[in-house]
Amino acid sequence: MPTSPRRRARLASSLALALGTAVALLPAAPAGARPAGDTLFTDQGNSGYQVRVYDVTMDYQPLTNRATARVLVRARAARTLDSFHLDFSGPRVTEVLVDGVAARHRRTGAHELVVTPAEPVRRGRFTVAVSWRGEPPEHTDADGSTEGWVRTSDGAVALGEPVGAMTWLPSNNTPGDKARFRYAITVPTGYEVAANGDLVGRDESATSTTWRWDARDPMATYLAMVAIGQFDVHESTTTSLDGRTIPIWSFTDPTTGSAAEARAALPEIIAFNERLFGPYPFTSAGLVVDDARVGYALETQTRAFYPPGAATTSTVVHEVAHQWVGNAVTLTDWHDIWLAEGFAVYAEWLYAAEHGGPRPGQRFDALYARPASDDLWSPAPTRFTDSADLFGEPVYLRGAMTLHALRQRVGDDDFFAILRAWVRRHDDANVRTRDLVRLSERVSGEELSGLFREWLVRDGKPRGY
Ligand SMILES: [Zn+2]
Incomplete structure (x- = not known):
């Protein structure tokens, strides 16, 4: 994310507040603590397991902004778990299955989904499938900016830095737990779906299309992105420093322009960053421009997001650089x-x-x-x-x-x-x-x-x- 005028404008007051308080020493992480112990967002992330894959299946209706979703979390338990937590502030949970068997679940606090399986999960691999239905919410950050599931004029865009992924993705919502993401998102015919990774399928029926994306390289939840709307889809390729053909899929909302300059500059900006940081770290690239009412661009993995007018050269350089520093190499x-x-x-x-x-x-x-x-x-x-x-x-x-x-x-x-x-x-x-x-x-x-x-x-x- 680059500094945005809006965030800059808000800076003076928040800094004044921070300056008025003693700056505490960072709490030391206990020995052997898992990454979930974030020292800033102490209520995000969960101990006892690490996620391998999020398989997201969703049916979305743009006119109502309502969805029916099933998120299959493939994880590895670090120890026997009688119960465990997922971060989730989204709509009504209709079912939770652990290894295919119905599990008890309850919501606590602002965003905890507590799952108690019929039998304790043993150390090693397990799955938890969370089904939900309804309208996912936005999330307002401490600096007043909007993230989470943000509705647009013709759909929605999901942006998750720092914590907004929990509005639609039941997850271990902390950057220390990176995972593969697969998406199968069904929308009415005439709508398009962008997400992270490679576009691996477009299954069309008489009235709808299922868009399949696969982000194979591990990704932090804050970098997950879904953009649904009526987009122009631009396909091209570039060649990476190590000789791979990198497909570029870009999605632009035609009501905001075509981002032609940014799209044309993308291969050269990727090549510039390769000279700094080494070969492009992912298997596809691109950009998304949509009319979400947010005041920032975001380096969503493989395919950065830009609000209208934000895809300037310096901002594209910034978000492309993040693909190496932030996304491939993550805090x-x-x-x-x-x-x-x-x-x-x-x-x-x-x-x-x-x-x-x-x-x-x-x-x-x-x-x-x-x-x-x-x-x-x-x-x-x-x-x-x-x-x-x-x-x-x-x-x-x-x-x-x-x-x-x-x-x-x-x-x-x-x-x-x-x-x-x-x-x-x-x-x-x-x-x-x-x-x-x-x-x-x-x-x-x-x-x-x-x-x-x-x-x-x-x-x-x-x-x-
Ligand atoms: Zn940034």
């Missing part, structure tokens, strides 16, 4: 979101510099000239306590400055080697900031914990690099 804990946003902003800076814009050093210097009282310096990028600060300037801009400070310290050769090694080493996996510190030290042979602490942890303006 484990939301306090490490700078690992996605700082890198994507730095990719924007590098791209602009290659196309006649200012050099990253000029950007850095201009930002560093801001006074010590500027909102850019507090809270430090990993030290916010309010989820409204997830998309603030410290995460984005001070995050990108952190990478530039690292580059100044280790030199260009080691810096760009670190970027490529980062993705090669952690592709399809989850990371924390300490993994980047270790990798940077290994590649450069330098002690760098002080630099990262100064830029990411210490509140206030860093003392240079």
